[in-house]
Amino acid sequence: MDTASACAEGTDSELAFDVFARTCPSREILEHVTGRWGSLTVGALREGPCRFNELRRRVEGVSEKMLSQTLHALERDGIVHREAQPTNPPRVDYELTPLGVEVADRLLALIHFLEGSMPEVLAARGAYDGTRGAR
C-alpha cells in the first residue's frame, strides 16, 4: 500500500490522518506532544500560565535551548499560546490553548496511570532481569 494514500484519505469521504503512515503529518504532532520534553512541558502548563524560567524549573533537567525549541514547536502546532506583556522589562507568559488543554488532559491520564503503575513496572523489571541472569 502506498504510504501517502494511507494518510488523509479515509472512508466516508472524510479526511483521515493515521500516525502509522510514515508520511502523515499527525506523526509529527504526536512526537511534539509526547517527546522527551514536549510531554513534560504540556503537562506542566496544565497547571496554569507559566513564565519561561518557572517552566524550566518545573521540567527538571531541560536545557534553555531544548525548552525554547519545544515551546516554539508547540506554539506553531496551536497547543501553546505565547503572550508577551508590554511591560519593561518585557514579561512573557506561556499557556495552553483550548486545544492544548484537551491534549494535556489525555496526556496526563496516561502519565498518571504510568506513575500509579510503577510498582508493577518495577516488579516486572526485577523478574525479567532475574530470568535473564539465570539463563
Next chain:
Amino acid sequence: MDTASACAEGTDSELAFDVFARTCPSREILEHVTGRWGSLTVGALREGPCRFNELRRRVEGVSEKMLSQTLHALERDGIVHREAQPTNPPRVDYELTPLGVEVADRLLALIHFLEGSMPEVLAARGAYDGTRGAR
C-alpha cells in the same frame, strides 16, 4: 527541593512517583511508551498479537534494530509479552500484557484525538508561518 525526594515519597504515607522529578524511574517508562517507536509499537499491538515482521510492516519506517530494542524495553517493563512457540522454525509472537492494554488504551485516546485535531493543527501552523513571514 531535592529531586530524589520528590519521587517515590508522597503524602498519606503512600509511594508517589513523579515524572517531573529528574531521577524518577517513571520518567523512563513514559519515554519507553511515548517514544518515537514505542508509541506506535504499543498502539499497533492493541489490535492483537503480532509477529516481528508483521509489526515491522505496521510501524512504517522502523528499522529491525530499533523495533527489536523497543520490544525488549517494553517486555522488561511488563508492557509486552513475548511468546516463543516450540515449532520448527520457531515462531515468536508479541502481545500486550493486561497492563499493556491499559496503557495502550490511554495512549490511543491521545493518538486518536491528535489525528482528529489535525485540521486545527495544520491551520495553526499556517497562521503561525504567515505571521512570522509578515514580520
